Amino acid sequence: MPTIKADLKLTPSQISDSNLTSVSATILARLIVGPMCDRYGPRKVMASLLLLGSIPIGLIGLVSDANGLIATRFFIGIIGATFVPCQYWASKMFSPEIVGTANAIAGGFGNMGAGASYFIIPLLYNAVATSLPPHQAWRVTFAIPACLCILMAAADYFLGDDCPSGNWDNHDSKLEVFDVEQHGMPQPDSDNDSTHTSKSDDEKYIGKGQSNNTIIVPASAPVHQSPGAKGFFSQLKNPAVLILMIQYGCSFGLELAVDNVIGEFFHMHFGLSQTTSGMLGSIFGLMNIFSRASGGILADYVNTLIGEGVQGRMLVHFCILLLEGSFLIGFSFAMGALKSALAVLVLFSYFVQAGCGTTFSIVPFVNPSSSGSVYGLVGAGGSLGSVLFNYLFKVYELNYVDAFRVIGYAVFAAALLTLLLQVQGRMLIGLVFKGMNP
Numbered sequence: 001m002p003t004i005k006a007d008l009k010l011t012p013s014q015i016s017d018s019n020l021t022s023v024s025a026t027i028l029a030r031l032i033v034g035p036m037c038d039r040y041g042p043r044k045v046m047a048s049l050l051l052l053g054s055i056p057i058g059l060i061g062l063v064s065d066a067n068g069l070i071a072t073r074f075f076i077g078i079i080g081a082t083f084v085p086c087q088y089w090a091s092k093m094f095s096p097e098i099v100g101t102a103n104a105i106a107g108g109f110g111n112m113g114a115g116a117s118y119f120i121i122p123l124l125y126n127a128v129a130t131s132l133p134p135h136q137a138w139r140v141t142f143a144i145p146a147c148l149c150i151l152m153a154a155a156d157y158f159l160g161d162d163c164p165s166g167n168w169d170n171h172d173s174k175l176e177v178f179d180v181e182q183h184g185m186p187q188p189d190s191d192n193d194s195t196h197t198s199k200s201d202d203e204k205y206i207g208k209g210q211s212n213n214t215i216i217v218p219a220s221a222p223v224h225q226s227p228g229a230k231g232f233f234s235q236l237k238n239p240a241v242l243i244l245m246i247q248y249g250c251s252f253g254l255e256l257a258v259d260n261v262i263g264e265f266f267h268m269h270f271g272l273s274q275t276t277s278g279m280l281g282s283i284f285g286l287m288n289i290f291s292r293a294s295g296g297i298l299a300d301y302v303n304t305l306i307g308e309g310v311q312g313r314m315l316v317h318f319c320i321l322l323l324e325g326s327f328l329i330g331f332s333f334a335m336g337a338l339k340s341a342l343a344v345l346v347l348f349s350y351f352v353q354a355g356c357g358t359t360f361s362i363v364p365f366v367n368p369s370s371s372g373s374v375y376g377l378v379g380a381g382g383s384l385g386s387v388l389f390n391y392l393f394k395v396y397e398l399n400y401v402d403a404f405r406v407i408g409y410a411v412f413a414a415a416l417l418t419l420l421l422q423v424q425g426r427m428l429i430g431l432v433f434k435g436m437n438p
Helices: 002-008 012-040 042-062 066-093 096-129 134-141 143-159 228-236 239-269 274-289 291-306 311-332 338-365 368-396 400-420
Strands: 176-179 214-217
Touching: 002 066, 002 134, 012 042, 012 066, 012 368, 042 066, 042 134, 042 143, 066 096, 066 338, 066 368, 096 134, 096 143, 096 239, 096 274, 096 291, 096 338, 134 143, 228 239, 228 368, 239 274, 239 311, 239 338, 239 368, 239 400, 274 291, 274 338, 291 311, 291 338, 311 338, 311 400, 338 368, 368 400
Parallel strands: none
Antiparallel strands: 176 214
């Protein structure tokens, strides 16, 4: 960004506006692609997003001023919606017992791309800059990720399967497996009369090798048919969805916001070079290769030990968010020296990203009948959180101490909402007081 900033003569306010515009586009796109996954399957949605996103990435080299950058970044932001088909895809390919692990690993590799970009893009720029002047080198550099997006779009479309039974157009919706409480199936949407609230003999059938909480739902329950606009808005009013949206905003949303400022933080606060700042900032994103995955793995493991629906996942989620808030506040006190700042950065990075993993270990169980809408809404909540935290960084400008302290308090408040979270008739407090579960 320092090179682009100098070439286009950008002000700090214009840079912030471009960041906010990009994330705003991601929010809108995630809300749209969630129901599209229900209708067309994750493979086609993923390939389409990658292909469409490659166009503005390749064209950003034609930008000549701040307005052009902001407009181009809006369309680049649409590619951020690939997260929704990514998580949707993983949840369809793996069993309920390990879906948290699968979602976390897949999402972790996706988020790791941000950290890898901080590390790789400056190196690519330096290589290109040996042959071209700076104002041309950064423009040529962006042609490389554009080509990679096209290649991955082709690989997804021609080599991928939507689900274990093959392509979405041919998938067998007669049997859908998902984890539910023995006390009853998730409450149906008011507009979906075909979802049964009582368990018939067929609905109670437990597949061989499945746990006692695994129900095989017959075709009469349209688990993956598009619920339409009414189903989408019914999920928007679902308290569990709203809580998870807020909490994902405080994990993934915060991660995106920090990605936007961490390189500039090291550059301005400690006077480091652009390349060194980018490499140090890449630590935050690169940790996703294990941190987000560990959140999902731990959530699945503890849930297996406790054996109370999704309460084990809720417990891990609650603890991770509390620790995230603690180390964010600690980071605000550790900025006096580079070593201490890096040490606490590693710690709060881990819990920010592990919180993403624990969130999406819970999401698949909220309402399987509208899974695309739930994924899209919670994913959009993450992007909305990024907008709010980016705005907060803009308000505080270079006062990173106060900014990170306020963010830490916000995460603490979001963590407490887990005590109000109810999924499949279970609440976290029910682990201590069994009678507290509805």
